[in-house]
Amino acid sequence: MARRAAIIGGGVIGGGWAARFALMGWEVRVYDPDPEAERKIGEVMAGAVRALPMLFEAPMPARGAISFHDSLAEAVEGAEYIQESVPERLDLKHKVYAEIQGACDPGAVLASSTSGFKPSQLQEGAARPGQIVVAHPFNPVYLLPLVELVPGEVAAPDILEKAREILTGIGMYPLHVRAEIDAHIADRFLEAVWREALWLVKDGIATTEEIDNAIRYGFGLRWAQMGLFETYRVAGGEAGMRHFMAQFGPCLSWPWTRLTDVPEFTDELVDLITEQSDAQSGHMSIRDLERLRDDNLVAILRALKMQGAAAGRLIRAQDDRMRGPLEETVPMVTVRRVVPVDWTDLNGHMNEGRYGQVFSDASEELMTHVGADQAYIDAGNSYFTAETNIKYLAETLAGEEIFVETRVTLGEGKKLRLWHEMKRASDGEVLATGDQFMLHVSLETRRSCPPLDHVRENVERLARMHAEA
Known part of the structure; x- marks a missing residue:
């Protein structure tokens, strides 16, 4: 069952929060009296659906549902995380908190997106002041990882820790601001x-x-x-x-x-x-500027991710959290991802070199599955690609979701041969195929050699399974 978040206030920031939570698999309930709130959040969500998955190699979690509610009490029912993003008026925030705390779980995080108020100001007169913290994000919330987490002096330690765990779990970086100060950091x-x-x-x-x-x-x-x-x-x-x-x-x-x-x-x-x-x-229209901004941020963040630096290190960690083990279907789905904007060339479609990367990623996932993982490599053993034959069958565009089906066509001794088919998720069309021949090698001698028994047995087992199907 999906975890539940409530978003109170569906403007630019609230919409970004809703998109971030929903795309990370949370059920999201929204309350905003603006009759245009659903349309506005829908537009923000459309941008997030296009951009956020491009940051990751792993498949995204099953998308959480976003629902809109006529009352604040209904929206916060059963929520373990509540994000308030109403206008910057202290009297309004106090009124909203009183209504929220009258209806929500006392153990839920009640966080504010405020950039102008300190926690102590928000907590004044609250039924449970320790439940309220500041979680100040940056636009677009669905792409930028920083969120300033400001608890103040009276915030409950368990609320602070829960907020940190939840924000980290949706791929953000909660920066703990230890002292109250106007405008945070x-x-x-x-x-x-x-x-x-x-x-x-x-x-x-x-x-x-x-x-x-x-x-x-x-x-x-x-x-x-x-x-x-x-x-x-x-x-x-x-x-x-x-x-x-x-x-x-x-x-x-x-x-x-x-x-x-x-x-x-x-x-x-x-x-x-x-x-x-x-x-x-x-x-340029606002939508055009937002699209340009998102594409630039995706490219920059992915570049940082390749280096494991700064915000890219966070994306790599989130990628690892979302990546699960392969299922032994026939064929095996070894890759499922969205084509990022920095993979396209001047023709607007995926560069041919990236097809090779996709198939290389597929083979690495299979290698990990059979036991030839990082620890195996660190111990001095691996598979090297000796030959690859790629056929390009159809255009692949940025933002398209693709998957790779892999069959083990040869698995005996030091030889491993894989057949990959890259397909478009929306219609199953085969976009490219790859015939990849690999040899097991010793990283010490850099010469071919038989794999260790547990890897060899797993490879031969998959080869038999795929031949019989």
């Missing part, structure tokens, strides 16, 4: 950069596009994978952070920025920012 950085950007535009030094280019073509890419302090440590060279601080520390006293002085938020400044932003991006 990340938004304080964003606010500082935002203020300086406003001054640069107001003073005519840079346009909105020039500022965005400075970020996305330069330090933004460094920050995306290394953060602030680690970036500066590298900038210090072999001497490290100490050298960097000695070299650039005096700059802190120089008048480089105007962060201590906030520009007046006049109509003229708003008009200037709006006009420049329209000139920069007005030719």
Whole structure:
């Protein structure tokens, strides 16, 4: 039975939470009095369905149902995690919490998406203040893993631990903010950069596009994978952070920025920012911009995943959590995944080299199944591909769900031959085939040799099973 989450408030952030939970297999109940809530969340969900599975090699969990409810009490019934994303009005949040706590399980996590209020403010007057924590995410919630988890001083330890377990389980990174502070951690950085950007535009030094280019073509890419302090440590060279601080520390006293002085938020400044932003991006719709953003984030995060670095390490860990053992069907389904956007070429379809990767992934899954896993490889044994014949039969596009069916056509001694068929999940059409011949080798001598008995027996058993079917 699916675990249940309740989403209170179905705007951009609430919709992102609903999509993240549902795509990770949770049943999601939504309450939002906006008559357009179902349509809006449906549009967010459509973007998430397309983008989030591209991050993973493992098949996604069975998608949880999203239902919409006429009362808040009905929405939170039976939920073990409740995410509040209503407008940033403290009186409204207090009213919502009173209603939630009158109907929900006392052991459920009650988390707020707020970026502006501290936990102690949210907990004021609550029936069970220890049940309430801040879980502040970043848009799009269904792709970005960071969530600032701020418990405050009175949050119950079991609620905090449960929130951490649930958020980690849906592929997010709960950053425990140990002390209460306005705007938590990340938004304080964003606010500082935002203020300086406003001054640069107001003073005519840079346009909105020039500022965005400075970020996305330069330090933004460094920050995306290394953060602030680690970036500066590298900038210090072999001497490290100490050298960097000695070299650039005096700059802190120089008048480089105007962060201590906030520009007046006049109509003229708003008009200037709006006009420049329209000139920069007005030719694209919001949906187009969101799709571009999602495709870029998928590509960046997948690149980080290949390196096992930063947010990519989290995606790799979530991939491992979602990947289950193979079933011994005939043929065996060895791969089930969505084609990511970074696998396509100039023609808009999957690059031919990626077909080889898919079949290689299929063979690695089968190898793991028969016992030739990482421990087997670490012990000095493996299978090497000697020959592969791939036939490309139909186009494969980004976002399409595919699966690979594999048969063991030869399994005797040191020889292993596999027949792969890559198919489109929606209609079963065969998109490509791969005939792969492999030899067992010793990683010490780099020469062919018989496999260890348990691997050999498993390979021969599958070969007999597949020959008889």
